[in-house]
Each structure stands twice: as C-alpha cells, then as structure tokens.
Amino acid sequence: MSQALSKGREWLVIIALLSLNIVEQSASVVNATIPGMAKTFSNESLVHIELVTTIVSVFVTIFVLLSGAVVKQIGQKKTAILGLAIAAISSVIPAMSDNFIVVIASRAVLGMGIGLANPLAISMIGVFFYGDKRARLMGWRSAIAGIGTAIMTYVAGKLLVFGWHAAYWSYLLFIPTLILFIFFVPDPEKTGAVARQEAEQAKEKAAAAKQGRTLKKDSVGLIIVYTVLIFLLLIFTMVFAVKLPTFFVQSHIGTATQASTTWSIVNIATVIGGFLFGPAYKLMRQYVLPLSIVLGGICIFLIGKSNSVVTIQVIAAISGIASSLAIPYIFTRVSESTTPQRAPFFTSVVLVGSNLGSFLSPYGGKILGATAQQAVMNAGFSEIVLAVILFIAIIIMKRSGAKAQL
Known part of the structure; x- marks a missing residue:
C-alpha cells in the first residue's frame, strides 16, 4: 500500500475493496420477492418472473469479460466506480416500476454494472497489497461477501412486509461503497500503485533468481x-x-x-x-x-x-x-x-x-x-x-x- 496513506485511510480503502465483493453476490438477495411479483405480473409465466435472478447472472458473465477492455480505456478505479454507479441506479428501479419489461431490463443493467465492477474487487486487492496481507484480504473478501449478502437479504426480507417493491430499496446499501470508492480509494495508475506492484514483482523475480528459479x-x-x-x-x-x-x-x-x-x-x-x-x-x-x-x-x-x-x-x-x-x-x-x-x-x-x-x-x-x-x-x-x-x-x-x- 502507498506509504503516503495513514492507517485510517488504508482501512477505508480495505473496507471499500472488501465491500465491493458484496455487490458481486447481490443478485439473489431479492429472491423472496418472486411470489409477490408473480401476483402483480399475473400475465407472465413463473419462468419469466424468475428471470429477475438469472438474467443478472447472464449479463454479469458477459460484462466480466468486457471489464478488462474498459479498464484499458479508463483505468481500474473509474471502471469500478462506473460499475458501482450503474448497479446502484439500476438495482432500485424495480422499487418504482410496475412495468415488467422495465423491471427485467433494469436487472439486466444491474448485471452489466456488477460485471464491470466484479473483477476489480479482486485485482485491486492484488495491486494495492502484497504478500501475506494480500492473502489475508483475499480470504476476508469471501467472508465479508457472505456476511454482507446475508445482511442485504435480511434487510430485503424485512422490507418485504411493505410489498415486493420495497425489498428492492435494500440495494441502497451499494451507495456507501460507491462513496468510499469515489473519495478514498486511490487511482492505481495515477498514484503509483501499479508501479509499486511492478517493483514488488521485480524483487520476487530477483529473489527467485538467487535460488536458481525463474518466475x-x-x-x-x-x-x-x-x-x-x-x-x-x-x-x-x-x-x-x-x-x-x-x-x-x-x-x-x-x-x-x-x-x-x-x-x-x-x-x-x-x-x-x-x-x-x-x-x-x-x-x-x-x-x-x-x-x-x-x-x-x-x-x-x-x-x-x-x-x-x-x-x-x-x-x-x-x-x-x-x-x-x-x-x-x-x-x-x-x-x-x-x-x-x-x-x-x-x-x-x-x-x-x-x-x-x-x-x-x-x-x-x-x-x-x-x-x-x-x-x-x-x-x-x-x-x-x-x-x-x-x-x-x-x-x-x-x-x-x-x-x-x-
């Protein structure tokens, strides 16, 4: 991590990177809305209603692959912010719409946002941190994702008593992560994190060479x-x-x-x-x-x-x-x-x-x-x-x- 950052700022960066992993698994937190949606959209088959979950996964897969190309154009931080912003906006649209096409389209767009941000939840940990700390955070990321998804599912369930629309307001929990990324996560390319990572890898290669190995x-x-x-x-x-x-x-x-x-x-x-x-x-x-x-x-x-x-x-x-x-x-x-x-x-x-x-x-x-x-x-x-x-x-x-x- 950059030596210029205080411990407090470093922990804000860690929280931002770990919370980004919650977005990755968030598609299923509103699964409990399906019965209510089936009543509202009675003209639609149950298979179509269940697309609220599965269509997200399809677009996540597509845009995960496109994420690398976007990173090349605008950088890692901006790609993460773009993905988070798309996810934050599109995720709450079903809370305000009774149009089934709009709901399904918003879920597809949610998949696009998650897909763009998803790889950065992992690769940015690798850029900012090294060695045992990196490994520790890689372990924490899956743990935090599980805890965060459980919290979002719980909140969605509590909101469900006000109707299935209300459950989608649970996605407002994306906003703190977006704010942390905008204001506290450094730009890896502009602040020298990428250069420091390259230097760290050069040290690893040199150490391996001394042992007669080639990395x-x-x-x-x-x-x-x-x-x-x-x-x-x-x-x-x-x-x-x-x-x-x-x-x-x-x-x-x-x-x-x-x-x-x-x-x-x-x-x-x-x-x-x-x-x-x-x-x-x-x-x-x-x-x-x-x-x-x-x-x-x-x-x-x-x-x-x-x-x-x-x-x-x-x-x-x-x-x-x-x-x-x-x-x-x-x-x-x-x-x-x-x-x-x-x-x-x-x-x-x-x-x-x-x-x-x-x-x-x-x-x-x-x-x-x-x-x-x-x-x-x-x-x-x-x-x-x-x-x-x-x-x-x-x-x-x-x-x-x-x-x-x-």
Whole structure:
C-alpha cells in the first residue's frame, strides 16, 4: 500500500475493496420477492418472473469479460466506480416500476454494472497489497461477501412486509461503497500503485533468481488451469447445494427445511474459512489448494453416506471451512502470477469459469448421479480425485523446476 496513506485511510480503502465483493453476490438477495411479483405480473409465466435472478447472472458473465477492455480505456478505479454507479441506479428501479419489461431490463443493467465492477474487487486487492496481507484480504473478501449478502437479504426480507417493491430499496446499501470508492480509494495508475506492484514483482523475480528459479508472469496456461479448476469446483459445490434437500427427503433423513438449515451452516462455516485463509496460506502455501479440496471432497462424500441430521451438519461445517480456502487461493495466485496491467483481464477470465460452473451445475448433477445421494457422493469423490491430481502436479512441477507454480 502507498506509504503516503495513514492507517485510517488504508482501512477505508480495505473496507471499500472488501465491500465491493458484496455487490458481486447481490443478485439473489431479492429472491423472496418472486411470489409477490408473480401476483402483480399475473400475465407472465413463473419462468419469466424468475428471470429477475438469472438474467443478472447472464449479463454479469458477459460484462466480466468486457471489464478488462474498459479498464484499458479508463483505468481500474473509474471502471469500478462506473460499475458501482450503474448497479446502484439500476438495482432500485424495480422499487418504482410496475412495468415488467422495465423491471427485467433494469436487472439486466444491474448485471452489466456488477460485471464491470466484479473483477476489480479482486485485482485491486492484488495491486494495492502484497504478500501475506494480500492473502489475508483475499480470504476476508469471501467472508465479508457472505456476511454482507446475508445482511442485504435480511434487510430485503424485512422490507418485504411493505410489498415486493420495497425489498428492492435494500440495494441502497451499494451507495456507501460507491462513496468510499469515489473519495478514498486511490487511482492505481495515477498514484503509483501499479508501479509499486511492478517493483514488488521485480524483487520476487530477483529473489527467485538467487535460488536458481525463474518466475514466469502472465502465464496463459496457468490461467487456463485456474479457470478449469474453479469451473469444476463450482459444479461440484453447486451440485451438493442443489441436491442436498432432495437427498434429505429421498433418503428419509429429514425435511427440506433441515437441509436448508444444513446449507446455512455451510455458509456460516465458509465465513470462518475465509478469515482462516491468510494464516493457512502463510503456513502451507501451494498445498492449501489440494488439502482444502480433498478435505471438502471427503466431507461431501461422507455426507452422502450418512443418515443422521446432526452428523451431516457437523460434517457440513467442516466441509464449509475446508472448501472455502480453495477459491481465495486461486485468486491470490492469479494476483501473484500476473502483472498489474493484465490482472483485471485474467481475473475476469477466471470469474467466467466460476459463473459457468454455477450455471451448468444442474447438468453436472445429471451426469454425476441418477439419484440425489449418488450425485452428492460422486461430487465428493470427484473433488478427492481432483485433489490427488493437484498433489501430483505440484510435486512434478517442483521437481522439474517449472517456471510457473500452481
């Protein structure tokens, strides 16, 4: 971080960057409005009503890829502000409209804004911070996103008593983040943060050279590996999430409500895991990735073999903590292995892999098993296999002195 900034200003920057991650996951906070909207828009099918969530994801995916091109034209800070401004304005339009086309169009525009800002939530942490602090913040970002989304969902639920329109005012919580970005986050290109990041990477290369190693930056092959990896992880995770209620009911373990409680426990555990990532990364480095995946996979597999709600919920908590270490690791490594100029684009590519994994997970569930139990168990087993492959790859790369490390 810039030495010119006071500790107080630095914390404002950290809060701004972390709160930007809340925007990333905000599309679903108004899902509870769907029944009310179905009554208002009685001429529309339920499938069309449910587009209020899914259409956001489509446009997020598109504009995540376009974000890098916008950054090249106007810079990282201005792109983040543009995305936040678009999201803040478009998100509250449904609160003031009874026109279904206007509501759906505003949700599409919300996806555009989120897509533009989303990659900057990650790449700007990589530009402003280094080493263990960067890793710690990468872990915090997923934890804060979970907490922030939960708060927005709670606020939307409370506002819902005044009608479904009122729930959309919960998006006014975007405004503090926008203000923080405008007034407190430095421009990376103009204030020398990019230059400092380049100098830091030059030090890393020099240190590696003394040890007889060569560090390769902007490795397209490595980014492809991370993209495929996060794509697969999101498929396995979402198959577990989607199939869990059906698994509870089909296997006579419990009710769908108990399954929902179990998934809430997983989400709470991921917040804990997010805060633990920094210390874990400092201690284990690249082994965090396969260890987190193998432990998460074992837990999911064991859940598929269990028939006790309490047992499943205990294992689910362990699974949430373990699995939540993998995603921060991937984005930390993207920041470490790319130059500041290309980090936004490469981050966007990996995020597309994440979004596609979530989107295609229902098809993944069909492939993984005919029943919910089979799908859950095979999702866990697939993670175990993936972790073993990663362990082998890390060992081979270390022994061969590869320029890029996982």
